[in-house]
Amino acid sequence: MKGLVTNTITFSTVDGPGNRFVVFLQGCNFNCVACHNPYTINVCNDCGECVDTCPSGALTLDAIGAVQWNESACTGGDTCISVCPYDSTPKARYAEVADLVAKIRRAAPFLSGITVSGGEATQQTEFVHALFSAVKADQELCLLTCFVDSNGAAAPDTWLALSDTMDGAMIDLKCLDPEIHRTMTGQPNDMVLASIHQLHAMGLLYEVRLLLLAGINDDPALLRSTAAWLADIDPEMRVKVIGFRNHGVRPHDPPLIEPSPDSLHSAAELLFEFAQFDVCVI
Amino acid sequence: MARKRPLALPSLYGQPYGPGMEMNEFQERARMLVQDRNLGYDQRLRRLAVLATEVLPYPAISEACREALDKRVICDMYEGHAPYTARYILPDYEKAIRQGLSFLELPPPTDLDDALAFLQIMYAHVPSVTTYPVYLGDLDKVLGPFVDAATSDEELDRKLRRFWIGIDRMIPDAFAHLDIGPNDSRIARSILRVERSLRQSVPNITLKVDPVLTPDDLIEDAVRTVFETGKPHFVNHPMMVADHGEGYAAVSCYNSLKIGGGAHTLARLNLKEVALRHTGSADEFLATTLPTFVELTAELIEARIRSLVEQQGFFETHWLAAEGVIDIDRFSAMFGIFGLAECVNLLMSYEGHDETARYGHDATADALSRRIIERVAELVAARPMPYCNGGAGRCYLHSQSGIDLDKGVTAGTRIPVGDEPAMLEHIMTCAPHHRHFASGVSDIFHVDETALRNPQAIVDIIRGAFTSGMRDFTFNLDSNEFVRITGYLVRKSDLAAVAEHTGVRHGSDYLAAGSEDEFHLTQRAVKRIGCNEREPR
Numbered sequence: 001m002k003g004l005v006t007n008t009i010t011f012s013t014v015d016g017p018g019n020r021f022v023v024f025l026q027g028c029n030f031n032c033v034a035c036h037n038p039y040t041i042n043v044c045n046d047c048g049e050c051v052d053t054c055p056s057g058a059l060t061l062d063a064i065g066a067v068q069w070n071e072s073a074c075t076g077g078d079t080c081i082s083v084c085p086y087d088s089t090p091k092a093r094y095a096e097v098a099d100l101v102a103k104i105r106r107a108a109p110f111l112s113g114i115t116v117s118g119g120e121a122t123q124q125t126e127f128v129h130a131l132f133s134a135v136k137a138d139q140e141l142c143l144l145t146c147f148v149d150s151n152g153a154a155a156p157d158t159w160l161a162l163s164d165t166m167d168g169a170m171i172d173l174k175c176l177d178p179e180i181h182r183t184m185t186g187q188p189n190d191m192v193l194a195s196i197h198q199l200h201a202m203g204l205l206y207e208v209r210l211l212l213l214a215g216i217n218d219d220p221a222l223l224r225s226t227a228a229w230l231a232d233i234d235p236e237m238r239v240k241v242i243g244f245r246n247h248g249v250r251p252h253d254p255p256l257i258e259p260s261p262d263s264l265h266s267a268a269e270l271l272f273e274f275a276q277f278d279v280c281v282i
Numbered sequence: 283m284a285r286k287r288p289l290a291l292p293s294l295y296g297q298p299y300g301p302g303m304e305m306n307e308f309q310e311r312a313r314m315l316v317q318d319r320n321l322g323y324d325q326r327l328r329r330l331a332v333l334a335t336e337v338l339p340y341p342a343i344s345e346a347c348r349e350a351l352d353k354r355v356i357c358d359m360y361e362g363h364a365p366y367t368a369r370y371i372l373p374d375y376e377k378a379i380r381q382g383l384s385f386l387e388l389p390p391p392t393d394l395d396d397a398l399a400f401l402q403i404m405y406a407h408v409p410s411v412t413t414y415p416v417y418l419g420d421l422d423k424v425l426g427p428f429v430d431a432a433t434s435d436e437e438l439d440r441k442l443r444r445f446w447i448g449i450d451r452m453i454p455d456a457f458a459h460l461d462i463g464p465n466d467s468r469i470a471r472s473i474l475r476v477e478r479s480l481r482q483s484v485p486n487i488t489l490k491v492d493p494v495l496t497p498d499d500l501i502e503d504a505v506r507t508v509f510e511t512g513k514p515h516f517v518n519h520p521m522m523v524a525d526h527g528e529g530y531a532a533v534s535c536y537n538s539l540k541i542g543g544g545a546h547t548l549a550r551l552n553l554k555e556v557a558l559r560h561t562g563s564a565d566e567f568l569a570t571t572l573p574t575f576v577e578l579t580a581e582l583i584e585a586r587i588r589s590l591v592e593q594q595g596f597f598e599t600h601w602l603a604a605e606g607v608i609d610i611d612r613f614s615a616m617f618g619i620f621g622l623a624e625c626v627n628l629l630m631s632y633e634g635h636d637e638t639a640r641y642g643h644d645a646t647a648d649a650l651s652r653r654i655i656e657r658v659a660e661l662v663a664a665r666p667m668p669y670c671n672g673g674a675g676r677c678y679l680h681s682q683s684g685i686d687l688d689k690g691v692t693a694g695t696r697i698p699v700g701d702e703p704a705m706l707e708h709i710m711t712c713a714p715h716h717r718h719f720a721s722g723v724s725d726i727f728h729v730d731e732t733a734l735r736n737p738q739a740i741v742d743i744i745r746g747a748f749t750s751g752m753r754d755f756t757f758n759l760d761s762n763e764f765v766r767i768t769g770y771l772v773r774k775s776d777l778a779a780v781a782e783h784t785g786v787r788h789g790s791d792y793l794a795a796g797s798e799d800e801f802h803l804t805q806r807a808v809k810r811i812g813c814n815e816r817e818p819r
Contacts, residue, residue, distance in 0.1 A: 019746075110706065
């Protein structure tokens with residue numbers, strides 16, 4: 001079983017509980033204005049635009065016209081990503097479950113678990129399930145927890161399919177208001193809201209993340225209705241309030257604005273009016 | 283910030299290793315010392331005492347050994363010419379408290395107040411190479427009998443807090459060290475709370491970690507304390523017990539030794555300098571050059587032990603020995619090495635490899651590093667040493683974390699500052715060496731502040747590092763007010779005070795200022811083990 005993997009991080013302290021091995025999968029069903037890694041959105045269409053721009057000659061077109069990336073020649077300058085007209089990268093590669101398991105095994109004594117992120121993890125649900133199953137079936141790895149970091153836009157069947165191997169999901173709630181959500185992501189939010197309900201009911205909702213953009217989704221009235229909606233599901237929910245940062249984000253007109261630390265803290269205060277959430281502000 | 287070179291240290295450095303200095307030289311050095319405006323009263327007094335022994339002849343050593351000392355291939359840690367105290371002493375405080383001390387006319391204490399006063403008095407009389415005690419006890423065990431359900435946490439915190447302030451002000455030296463763990467206890471928890479609230483550089487602290495006995499919760503509490511103060515240090519308890527038995531402690535700059543014993547002396551071998559004196563292959567290095575210098579180091583250690591034990595008669599005369607609080611049979615000496623990184627890289631270049639094939643970044647270089655350490659360990663284990671029954675008649679091997687005079691050479695078995703690979707590769711490179719160093723290693727890992735919100739992640743790394751065979755290590759957080767110099771801890775504000783000649787209280791701050799000038803250790807590479815932007819690169 002193969003998956004299209006953008007990259008992996010051996011130790012991460014910011015992708016779930018404890019120290020985690022993170023797998024980033026290529027391809028996303030959203031197109032968020034605030035995306036921090038927009039080159040993970042699309043699967044490379046082999047247009048070849050990047051090939052001649054590579055300063056170290058690490059990119060070539062093969063006989064059938066597919067872009068090939070030579071990892072050992074790559075110097076990591078990411079010119080390819082900056083010139084890509086299609087929000088993609090030539091460096092994503094198909095990897096076998098077994099390849100990832102070998103990498104995880106090396107780091108396993110240092111880990112609480114693994115997290116599959118993206119891109120959008122649920123776009124490759126079968127692969128995620130195969131990876132989680134392999135971890136759970138392995139004597140050395142079976143104690144690692146398996147988490148998914150998702151935009152939540154997945155059908156109920158996705159979560160049912162993952163439920164026998166997944167220990168928790170972290171869901172981004174870009175906006176409770178469907179119209180603002182559509183402006184921010186290009187998609188409606190009904191599946192996201194349904195996923196949060198469903199995962200909570202299944203006991204698999206680890207946390208909900210609120211990414212706040214100044215002037216777009218940080219209106220107090222909107223945050224109040226979000227807090228009320230979340231409190232109705234679980235008044236002790238883990239909620240992470242994340243301030244938008246411009247780093248890595250595509251240019252936008254008008255420019256997107258980072259919220260001030262003060263406004264993030266008042267957002268957190270506002271959440272506490274509704275319930276004793278387990279709030280973390282970043 | 284551009285720094286003035288803050289100190290001239292004529293009394294400690296550059297002395298000959300021969301018959302002792304002439305009186306006119308002594309007079310000149312003594313005059314410079316007592317007039318040195320950079321030094322406080324205490325520091326002048328202590329340095330004068332070292333200077334005075336340099337009038338005496340150096341312990342008898344061969345010409346080859348003297349030359350190796352002169353050229354700094356081997357180093358005697360500037361202990362002076364006539365050692366009259368063991369370098370590191372670990373009194374058995376539990377025993378002292380149980381039986382009382384007749385020399386100090388102290389009966390066994392009966393309550394917590396008495397026990398704390400007993401310890402404070404005893405600390406004032408425990409000698410060491412710094413003149414201050416380097417071991418303050420496994421305080422959770424020592425104080426355990428005096429804390430029961432009737433003592434509230436508030437009362438415990440209040441009393442320990444007062445005691446802690448006393449330690450910092452009366453023992454102004456970051457080498458003063460106490461231990462807690464591996465079991466959880468109210469005292470250990472109180473010590474961590476007091477540490478976080480006071481944020482002092484003294485005392486230094488070690489948490490003994492046992493994968494079974496030590497709960498995650500206690501390790502996490504310790505990690506939160508690291509975020510505040512850079513302490514504690516973490517040691518692999520089962521690995522230490524296998525080498526020393528249950529009665530061991532980490533003391534001073536992360537030296538693990540037997541309680542009721544200690545180390546007579548520490549001499550160290552600069553592996554970089556040894557490699558510079560070698561021509562030819564790595565195999566020849568291991569077969570001829572390395573053994574020659576290991577033996578010269580052993581010769582120096584033996585001469586210094588005999589001087590301490592036979593000439594000065596430390597153990598015959600000291601009350602700690604007379605009352606059975608220390609026992610010469612629990613002592614050994616420490617054989618230190620440093621500069622492994624440069625040694626490996628030099629030998630690799632002799633064998634025709636380019637500079638990408640270096641320690642921490644290349645499998646061949648890493649394999650060579652393991653052969654070098656295994657060879658040193660084999661040679662030290664084959665060299666009998668007098669009065670070293672604590673180490674079964676041999677020296678303890680030690681990965682030495684450096685002193686303020688080291689230039690262009692990396693501490694112990696560490697990877698050079700700023701050249702460290704990602705954390706997993708870093709640990710995998712260093713871990714295989716740890717089993718050889720019974721008296722400690724002290725690797726340092728830097729983490730960035732994203733870990734603050736996820737202390738469990740650091741607990742995971744600690745457990746993983748011990749599973750991988752690491753013996754001991756320390757974390758440093760980038761934004762911390764404290765900075766670990768070669769192994770001990772100083773406040774950044776105190777470093778600035780030395781540079782600006784405004785005066786500081788801790789003797790160790792002066793040593794730290796020298797290291798910072800030479801090494802820019804405060805710029806050590808921060809381990810980025812995750813990032814906010816979740817960038818999959």
